[in-house]
Amino acid sequence: MLRRPKSLLVASALLLALPAAAHVRLESPASRYGDAMKVGPCGLSGGLRTNRVTTVRPGQVVTVVFDEIIDHPGYFRIAFDPAGDAALGPPIWNGAAFLNPASVEVLVDHIANPSGLTHGEVPVTLPDIECDGCTLQLIQVMTDKPPFDGADDFYYQCADLRLSRPAPLGGPPPAPPPPTTAQSTTSGASAEDAMKQVFLLGSAIPFLFSLACGSSKPSSLAYVANNNASSVSVFRIDPGTGMLALLDTVITAPGGATYCEFHPSGKFLFVSGEFSNVLSAYSIDARGMPALIAGSTVPTRLNPHNLSLDPAGRFLYVANTSDNSVSGFRVAPNGSLTEMAGSPFASGITPYEIKVADSGKFAYTANRDSDDVSIYSVDANTGALTTIAKQSVGCKAAPCGPRAIEFAPSGAFAFVPNRFSNDVTVFSVNTTSGALTPIQGSPFAAGTDPRSAGADPSGRYLYVPNTTSGDVSAFSIDAKTGALAQIAGSPYPAGAGPLSIEIDESGRFVYVPNSGSNDVSVFRIDGATGRLATVGKVSTGASPFSIALR
Structure with missing residues (x-):
């Protein structure tokens, strides 16, 4: 660029x-x-x-x-x-x-x-x-x-x-x-304007500076879990364009690389493997490459998918899709995992995602086949989950198929894409009790088969990949009510089978792994309107399911 x-x-x-x-x-x-x-x-x-x-x-x-x-x-x-x-x-x-x-x-x-x-x-x-x-x-x-x-x-x-x-x-x-x-x-x-004299207040001494090019911000990295290849591809992110450049692909533990999540420190990457029912921990070296931590591959229950850590990085949870449960693990200082007492914890039917609130006090699972969200309290000392309630997603025509849960950065709203009813349920969140309440007008229409959602860091926009229609729905979020409104130009074409989404912390770029076309779509966000502009696509390994940024 x-x-x-x-x-x-x-x-x-x-x-x-x-x-x-x-x-x-x-x-x-x-x-x-x-x-x-x-x-x-x-x-x-x-x-x-x-x-x-x-x-x-x-x-x-x-x-x-x-x-x-x-x-x-x-x-x-x-x-x-x-x-x-x-x-x-x-x-x-x-x-x-x-x-x-x-x-x-x-x-x-x-x-x-x-x-x-x-x-x-x-x-x-x-x-x-x-x-x-x-x-x-x-x-x-x-x-x-x-x-x-x-x-x-x-x-x-x-x-x-x-x-x-x-x-x-x-x-x-x-x-x-x-x-x-x-x-x-x-x-x-102009180039002439770029060479100018600037004065310190109260000083008559001019300082002349030469032209500066490029960005001083360090490049960040993207990690793509290739489920059918049991590997993680590591990319460098161009800080100006957001485009990805492949650095290396690392073979993971056998049995799939399904969903990946970083420890808050950035020192460890955790990867679920749905085919072998395991969860593995990787340390990140000075080049940003993951290396399997000895003895860190631990068993889960059947078909582990999405992962979530508490804000302090002490506890890690994985949703066991075919076991109707959540496995919980304590994270050691070296990144190794030990299953916590009481794990696994019962969920609704077919939980695909577990998400810990930013407060660390509550956790939530999106249960696809019981059309509800399980709400848990999190024990601050042990990490154990205790079920508080289950909240129906209330789609307009069952089955709904809640597939994921995303929170607004403020924590005031939760967004649940429903893959069977092709819409998004919006809840207001009681941050004291953890309770969810559907907002007026919910659910809001999306594309065909929405399975994930991402809110930008400002909390003004929500992006929802639609797996069957191969595109991304973009919404503005009403700051007071949480109501969604389609943004002009939405939905935006992606690849085949977009499964998940990640937005960088600057709120400028969106990354969508396409499991059917074996690539990642890269978009740029217009900060004033929320519209997406396609930056490009980059090839990955077989069936990329998820992406994590560092």
């Missing part, structure tokens, strides 16, 4: 406030909810932390990466709260300027942007403290909507952080970037 020239700006505690563009999307560290929203401090009313936690060292320099997507004059501010996000209040207009409340720990203020849509990369030094529930906040301050009473002046983004003295579980932190530069890209900039 051809990238436009980039100009470099100086980053310091204060930057000259030039006219700027934005709504803003936080790309790195991982955004809590995705695209920017209007409710402080982090974008959603009553919003909670998610499992998208970035672990770094106290005092580390991190690069805050963001993209503007809609024009507004103004500037940006980066702030920090060591204990949640309650202290992250927005600036207050005093009649002449925006001033920060004394309670806010501001890391970088008045981050300027050239006119036009801008890509920003700002090095930020984090506080030299340890904290488990800390938050980094990016605010876009808009200066085009007086009287600046706070009602319509800000867009909010947050990243959930953990600051810990040991190296992060995924390995040592990346080398810090140069401490005084921030990078920005201006849409439509």
Whole structure:
């Protein structure tokens, strides 16, 4: 993909406030909810932390990466709260300027942007403290909507952080970037515009920077489980286009590579094998390649499919489709698995997916042939599941065939695609009790044979692969009610037999393994509309069932 020239700006505690563009999307560290929203401090009313936690060292320099997507004059501010996000209040207009409340720990203020849509990369030094529930906040301050009473002046983004003295579980932190530069890209900039003088506020000394090309964000990897080949194909993701490039294919334990899931640390990959009724654990080496952990292949019950871990990565669950049960395992520090006491746990009939809520307190199975969802409480000490209730999916014409369950990033809604009735049931979720309640208007029509669903990180869009019609239905999600509305252009063609879906944490790319055509469809999300644009397809091994990103 051809990238436009980039100009470099100086980053310091204060930057000259030039006219700027934005709504803003936080790309790195991982955004809590995705695209920017209007409710402080982090974008959603009553919003909670998610499992998208970035672990770094106290005092580390991190690069805050963001993209503007809609024009507004103004500037940006980066702030920090060591204990949640309650202290992250927005600036207050005093009649002449925006001033920060004394309670806010501001890391970088008045981050300027050239006119036009801008890509920003700002090095930020984090506080030299340890904290488990800390938050980094990016605010876009808009200066085009007086009287600046706070009602319509800000867009909010947050990243959930953990600051810990040991190296992060995924390995040592990346080398810090140069401490005084921030990078920005201006849409439509000429090569001459890309070489410009930028001034520190209050300084008459110009700094000239050379043209910057490419992206400083590290490439991520995609792992595709090839069920009929008993293998996992490892791909590098192009950070600009989202396209996949094959690095290697690794043979897994015999008996299928059905569904795969990463440990929250990124250190381990777990793969179910439906033909041999096993679950295997793999360590990830420095190149990103999986290697079977000795003694880690453990028996499940009949026909294991989807996997889910609790947010802390202590417990792993697999749905046993032909045993009407869920097997539960304790995860050791080295990634090895031990079946927990009381496992397997009874489910409804033909459970295809198990999903642990982001709170870690509840788990849910989609039971295809009893047309319901089993709701469990999760014992915080042992991981044991206790059935609370079963909730009918309530499709318009039985059989329904609930095949999967997906949660909105806020946890407020659950989406269940029904493969036999060709629709999606939407529930509101009581995050205190775990209870599910169908919303008004549910279910909502999808394509033919929907078997999975993925919500983008912003919680604004839902994507549903339809296995028999070979396409992907795209919906907008009503933020208040959870109701679904088909997006213009939906459904979007995929390959043959699309079975599952994965959306990257930036909310820019969608990956759909096609089990019938032995490939993965790659799409780009239009952040403003939710529409999908096909990037391309890449070949895999035989019958790719699932994909995991790292």
